[in-house]
Amino acid sequence: MKPFASSADLGEKERSLEVLADGVYALTAEGDPNVGAVEGEDFVVCFEALATPVAAREWLSLLREHTDKPVRFLVLSHYHAVRVLGASAFGAEVVVAHEKTRELVAERGRQDWESEFGRMPRLFKEPESIPGLTWPTVTFSDRFTVQLGGDRGELVLQYCGRGHTEGDIVAWLPRQRVLFAGDLVEAQAALYTGDAFHRDWASGTLDRVAALGAEALVGGRGAVAVGRDAVDAAIDQTRHFLQVMIGEVTAVQGRGGTLKEAFEAVHGELEPRYGRWPIFEHCLPFDVSRLWDELSGIERPVIWTAERDRAVWDELQG
Secondary structure: OOOOOOOOOOOOOOEEEEEEEOOOEEEEEHHHHHHHEEOOOOOOOEOOOOOOHHHHHHHHHHOOOOOOOOOOEEEOOOOHHHHHOHHHOOOEEEEEEEEHHHHHHHHHHHHHHHHHHHHHHHHHHHEEEEEEEEOEEEEEEEEEEEEEEOOEEEEEEEEOOOOOOOEOOOOOOOOOEEEEOOOOOOOOOOOOOOOOOOOHHHHHHHHHHHHOOOOEEEEEOOEEEEEEHHHHHHHHHHHHHHHHHHHHHHHHHHHOHEEEEEHHHHHHHHHHHOOOOOOHHHHHHHHHHHHHHHHHOOOOOOOOHHHHHHHHHHHHOO
């Protein structure tokens, strides 16, 4: 049996801090979760919080080589533990998320924390530093705008529809044409869809992301896509991954097949193109399990627990 999820992935990743425009930063790390920051005239907006305060402080120490402005806003693209549990390190005046993200933290935040800690232990540096669940202090339904001041323009937080979760948002800089897409787009990393709405994501949600016309895109994992061709390719790859999954699982269900057969069919179609990308083998059992449920009429994702994680893994990767 393959090692469970990313439990055997214990090697440190090389981090790269990129300056995408004046005062616009992205930190990538060979397929680990990406984070970003945008300078306002006298404050900073940070995008994503990493899994623990200790991990977040390492990111902030790199950011402080470029700016010493205080963090006024911390933006959380969605509720997953590896994205949010480091929030206390930022000292942000305002923690912003979609209203559905707050509901998901209340409904399943504790279970998600335990699940993701088991799947990706390396990301949880000094987990005892986590003070508890992260709660947004401000939520919105469609759009939230931050005026950056001076000639820096504005940062638009936007809900593009259900996708990776019920409550994903993107952070868009119209003046700089830079988009922080969260896990709605992955440039060079496999998709995690265990809490997804695949059909919405593959159609209208990605259509709205593409319509922004970004010239640089920071996805949830993987390299920054720079240039319209690279941005379009990242969105197209994300859509293709979803469409292949939907087609294969639909076909297996249509002939009365099993979840295991659906997993093998999806794996066979996706592995040649995406198999060497970060977390492919980790994600796919959870992806197919959720899609199977969705196509069977289970509208909202079943809550992942540490016990359910192991059972699905043993059934599909065993």
